[in-house]
Amino acid sequence: MFTIVFLAALVLMVLTKLWLAARQVRHVAQHRNAVPARFADTISLASHQKAADYTIARTRLSMLEVLAGAAVLIGFTMLGGLQWLNQAWLETFGPGYAYGVALVASVAVIGGLVDLPFSLYGQFGIEERFGFNKMTFRLWLADMVKMLLVASVLGLPLLLAVLWLMERAGSLWWLWTWLVWMGFNLFLLVVFPTFIAPLFNKFEPLTDESLRQRIEALMQRCGFASKGLFVMDGSKRSAHGNAYFTGFGAAKRIVFFDTLLARLSGDEIEAVLAHELGHFKRRHVAKRIAVTFALSLVFLALLGWLATRTWFYTGLGVAPNLGVSNHALALVLFFLTLPVFTFLLGPLSSQSSRRHEFEADAFAADQTNAGHLVSALVKLYKDNASTLTPDPLYSAFYYSHPPAAQRIDRLLAHA
Numbered sequence: 001m002f003t004i005v006f007l008a009a010l011v012l013m014v015l016t017k018l019w020l021a022a023r024q025v026r027h028v029a030q031h032r033n034a035v036p037a038r039f040a041d042t043i044s045l046a047s048h049q050k051a052a053d054y055t056i057a058r059t060r061l062s063m064l065e066v067l068a069g070a071a072v073l074i075g076f077t078m079l080g081g082l083q084w085l086n087q088a089w090l091e092t093f094g095p096g097y098a099y100g101v102a103l104v105a106s107v108a109v110i111g112g113l114v115d116l117p118f119s120l121y122g123q124f125g126i127e128e129r130f131g132f133n134k135m136t137f138r139l140w141l142a143d144m145v146k147m148l149l150v151a152s153v154l155g156l157p158l159l160l161a162v163l164w165l166m167e168r169a170g171s172l173w174w175l176w177t178w179l180v181w182m183g184f185n186l187f188l189l190v191v192f193p194t195f196i197a198p199l200f201n202k203f204e205p206l207t208d209e210s211l212r213q214r215i216e217a218l219m220q221r222c223g224f225a226s227k228g229l230f231v232m233d234g235s236k237r238s239a240h241g242n243a244y245f246t247g248f249g250a251a252k253r254i255v256f257f258d259t260l261l262a263r264l265s266g267d268e269i270e271a272v273l274a275h276e277l278g279h280f281k282r283r284h285v286a287k288r289i290a291v292t293f294a295l296s297l298v299f300l301a302l303l304g305w306l307a308t309r310t311w312f313y314t315g316l317g318v319a320p321n322l323g324v325s326n327h328a329l330a331l332v333l334f335f336l337t338l339p340v341f342t343f344l345l346g347p348l349s350s351q352s353s354r355r356h357e358f359e360a361d362a363f364a365a366d367q368t369n370a371g372h373l374v375s376a377l378v379k380l381y382k383d384n385a386s387t388l389t390p391d392p393l394y395s396a397f398y399y400s401h402p403p404a405a406q407r408i409d410r411l412l413a414h415a
């Protein structure tokens with residue numbers, strides 16, 4: 001019975017994702033030959049067509065990824081992959097922590113290996129073809145090794161703590177695990193900007209004196225600690241430009257990609273910064289963290305219950321280890337199959353993210369000048385080859401930022 005529910009949900013997810021992607025490809029292709037009227041003065045037909053081709057190439061790649069992901073999931077569950085791995089590690093290590101870590105790690109490594117060709121083709125095929133790739137294969141490889149190391153250093157203690165709680169903390173282990181999970185996430189928010197991100201990029205204070213002065217004046221007006229502004233050497237990997245807001249408390253900071261600073265005027269940079277400060281002022285980071293924590297409590301409670309049901313294992317093609325612990329097995333099965341049941345939450349999260357973007361835009365329009373933010377956005381859309389004509393359903397489902405036309409309409413109404 002559970003097998004049927006799982007397979008039905010998987011088919012629904014795959015078909016929905018493929019259908020949305022196909023809509024996006026069709027919609028973008030249909031609008032490829034005309035720049036939308038409002039952008040006619042600012043975006044050339046050549047740029048518009050480049051954005052269309054780039055969007056279509058990336059969307060097609062994502063369709064292949066959806067199919068590969070579904071194949072891997074079926075391989076692990078219905079085709080017995082996980083059952084085989086589980087038996088192999090049990091025979092090698094016997095029940096215990098070594099077995100648990102080996103099972104989780106091997107599933108993660110297999111998933112990573114399946115992603116590898118897509119990531120390689122995305123970077124050295126698509127990004128390269130559209131002139132965005134600035135990485136050598138050597139740098140790509142070095143990044144990969146570093147990411148693996150960081151994931152092991154951070155993930156291993158977390159996994160051991162969770163397995164230990166599942167073993168020792170009784171039937172409310174999931175509640176304790178939730179507390180550990182919250183602590184771990186807050187810890188990440190502090191160490192990511194200060195220790196992890198610097199492993200991959202250089203972060204330097206802004207050197208342009210006049211720009212720094214006006215930015216500091218703006219940050220002071222908004223009550224933001226002024227040491228939190230950094231320039232990152234994003235040009236090391238990609239020509240895409242961006243700015244983001246990260247961390248909290250003393251670790252909070254605003255990061256500008258050097259690629260962005262190189263393209264925008266002082267006025268535009270100030271407006272983009274005001275937008276990022278808007279996220280900070282409206283407490284968007286704190287709100288997202290609160291929602292994530294609430295959801296993870298629900299999911300962990302669900303896992304606490306599922307882990308003791310035999311049908312949860314057998315329904316997904318795995319025989320539970322009779323008489324010994326199933327902790328690692330329950331974790332792996334749960335996190336492999338959860339996305340199949342939660343993908344419909346995606347649009348809710350995108351929707352709330354887009355509301356936050358509108359709020360940050362409104363804040364920027366109040367603090368600086370809506371027109372400057374509009375011209376910055378147009379430049380960013382153009383330089384990043386982001387399509388101006390996304391499919392309405394596709395963008396409603398996936399987009400964390402409102403489509404360009406909507407954002408600019410609101411800003412102009414505000415001006």
Ligand SMILES: [Zn+2]
Pocket residue numbers: 275276279356357360
């Ligand atoms: Zn934003």
